[in-house]
Structures are given as C-alpha cells and as structure tokens.
Amino acid sequence: MTATFTLAHFSDVHLPPVSGFTWRYWNAKRLLGYLNWQRKRRHVHFAEVADRLIADAHALRTDHIVITGDLVNLGLPAEHEAALAWLRRVGPPGRVTVIPGNHDIYSHMHGDRGVARWAEYMDAEEETLAFPFVRRIGSLALIGLNSAVETPPFVASGLLGARQIEIAREQLARLGQEGAVRVVLIHHPPLAGMTTSRRSLRDAAHFVHLLEREGAELVIYGHNHTPAVDWLPAREKPVPLVAAASASAGAALGDEPLARYNLFTFFDTPNGLRIRHVVRGLETPEGPVVKLSEDVLEKLD
Ligand SMILES: [Fe+2]
Numbered sequence: 001m002t003a004t005f006t007l008a009h010f011s012d013v014h015l016p017p018v019s020g021f022t023w024r025y026w027n028a029k030r031l032l033g034y035l036n037w038q039r040k041r042r043h044v045h046f047a048e049v050a051d052r053l054i055a056d057a058h059a060l061r062t063d064h065i066v067i068t069g070d071l072v073n074l075g076l077p078a079e080h081e082a083a084l085a086w087l088r089r090v091g092p093p094g095r096v097t098v099i100p101g102n103h104d105i106y107s108h109m110h111g112d113r114g115v116a117r118w119a120e121y122m123d124a125e126e127e128t129l130a131f132p133f134v135r136r137i138g139s140l141a142l143i144g145l146n147s148a149v150e151t152p153p154f155v156a157s158g159l160l161g162a163r164q165i166e167i168a169r170e171q172l173a174r175l176g177q178e179g180a181v182r183v184v185l186i187h188h189p190p191l192a193g194m195t196t197s198r199r200s201l202r203d204a205a206h207f208v209h210l211l212e213r214e215g216a217e218l219v220i221y222g223h224n225h226t227p228a229v230d231w232l233p234a235r236e237k238p239v240p241l242v243a244a245a246s247a248s249a250g251a252a253l254g255d256e257p258l259a260r261y262n263l264f265t266f267f268d269t270p271n272g273l274r275i276r277h278v279v280r281g282l283e284t285p286e287g288p289v290v291k292l293s294e295d296v297l298e299k300l301d
C-alpha cells in the first residue's frame with residue numbers, strides 16, 4: 001500500500017417509512033415486524049440522521065463507504081426501491097458497497113427481485129448476483145458475504161451456508177497470497193456468543209474456523225446496533241472484529257447508542273499495515289457529528 005485509504009463503515013440504517021405493505025406481502029412475520037416498528041423503532045430511526053452522518057463522511061473525503069445491511073425494515077419491494085434511491089444519494093456504485101441484512105431479506109418475496117435491485121452496489125449484474133463477492137478498491141479487497149435468510153417470526157438468525165464459506169475460503173487464501181488488505185463484510189456478528197441464539201449466525205463455528213485458518217485484516221459487521229471491538233486469534237495474526245451501531249438512531253434505545261459510524265484509515269508503517277479506527281457520531285440528538293473515540297487496531301498482549 002503506497003497511500004493511506006479511508007473506509008467509512010455504516011450499518012443498520014433501517015430507513016423509514018415502511019411502505020408498500022400490501023396484502024400480497026402480509027404475513028405473521030411482517031405483521032409482528034410492523035407492530036414493532038410502530039411501537040418502538042419508528043421513534044428511533046430517522047433517514048435525516050443517517051444523511052447527516054453520510055454528509056460527515058463525505059466532508060472528511062472518505063475514499064469508500066460500506067453499509068453492512070439492514071437498510072430497510074420489512075423487506076418490502078417499495079422499501080428496496082426507496083433504499084436504492086437513497087443509495088444513489090449516498091454515492092455512485094464505485095464509491096459505495098452494500099451487503100444485505102436480515103431486515104432486507106426478511107420474509108416471502110412472491111417472486112419479487114428484492115435486494116437484487118442493489119446489485120450494482122455489490123459489484124454484480126442483477127442476474128448474476130451471488131455471494132460472496134469481491135470488490136478491489138485500491139489495495140483493499142472487500143469480501144461481501146450474505147448472512148441474511150428468510151426466517152420465521154421472532155427469529156433474526158443468519159446463515160452463510162457451506163458453499164458461501166467454501167468460496168470465501170478460496171477468496172481469502174488467494175487474496176492473502178496477493179498481499180491484498182482483506183476486509184470481510186458480514187451483517188450478523190461473526191462469533192456465536194455475540195448475541196442470543198435467536199439472533200445469531202447459525203454457522204458461526206464454520207465461519208470462525210475459516211477466519212482462523214485463512215485470516216483477514218479486518219472483519220466488520222452490524223445487527224446488534226451496538227459498537228464493539230473484539231479479537232479473534234488466528235493462525236498468522238489476530239483478526240479484529242469491529243461492529244458498527246445503527247447510523248440512523250436519533251434516540252438511544254436500551255444499550256443502543258445514538259447514531260454513529262466507524263471510520264478506518266489504512267496505512268503502511270515499517271512494521272506493516274496499521275489501521276486507525278475512529279468512531280464518529282452524535283453525542284446529543286440535535287448536536288453535530290463529532291469524533292467519539294480514536295484508537296489503533298492493535299492486539300496488545
Ligand atoms: Fe438492524
């Protein structure tokens with residue numbers, strides 16, 4: 001890597017409003033989701049808040065923006081359309097990468113193409129949308145996984161599946177040999193204990209085994225709406241696992257803080273790659289977007 005590179009990591013924007021909830025898409029899962037939205041979530045998530053954070057990332061001349069899923073709420077076609085319009089305001093496909101979350105692939109689609117509308121932001125033609133995809137952005141290699149699967153009511157778990165894990169294994173090995181800076185994108189927390197079993201990645205053990213063997217320079221995820229930095233011991237060097245909170249939270253909810261996003265700066269040092277990790281977001285609902293914390297991702301034993 002010759003120049004520094006900055007990557008902004010957004011997640012769980014849950015863009016309002018919920019729209020297109022017609023009889024065709026009406027079922028128990030969506031009804032419960034809708035009640036949850038009306039009772040609780042619509043008082044938390046605001047597109048205007050996400051837009052302020054995006055504007056902040058642009059003002060800082062961020063090279064690329066990643067959004068790790070949950071762009072919408074009930075996985076409805078009208079929501080997918082609205083999210084595509086929003087994505088186009090965030091930036092062109094060459095500057096923005098997206099992966100789906102469980103609220104994007106939520107319940108029965110009755111043949112609708114769903115998140116394939118966002119294919120250009122996943123580096124694919126709509127017809128060839130497949131995961132994991134690899135996007136080479138400068139010296140970074142973004143490996144985009146899809147952990148979202150349709151689930152029954154009260155379940156928000158994820159699944160990668162054996163085929164996706166096998167392809168990711170090949171990609172990580174090849175990109176590692178090429179010396180690329182491998183950044184893995186996944187919506188669900190990658191370790192089993194990071195959330196309850198009803199909300200967790202069901203094949204986390206296989207995924208962790210893959211990361212331990214092949215390594216990665218950074219894994220970023222969302223889903224919990226809470227920020228976190230953890231380390232996974234791996235064969236070559238520990239892998240940082242970094243969560244983003246919701247980028248649209250105009251109100252705190254339980255342990256979910258006000259809106260924030262991660263800003264990573266990758267740079268070379270004589271000792272190899274270093275990653276600076278800044279968290280930016282709101283301290284008060286109406287206040288400016290400010291730096292909330294800064295550290296270097298380093299495993300100190
Ligand atoms: Fe979410």
Ligand SMILES: [Fe+2]
Pocket residue numbers: 070101102103187222223224
């Ligand atoms: Fe989620």
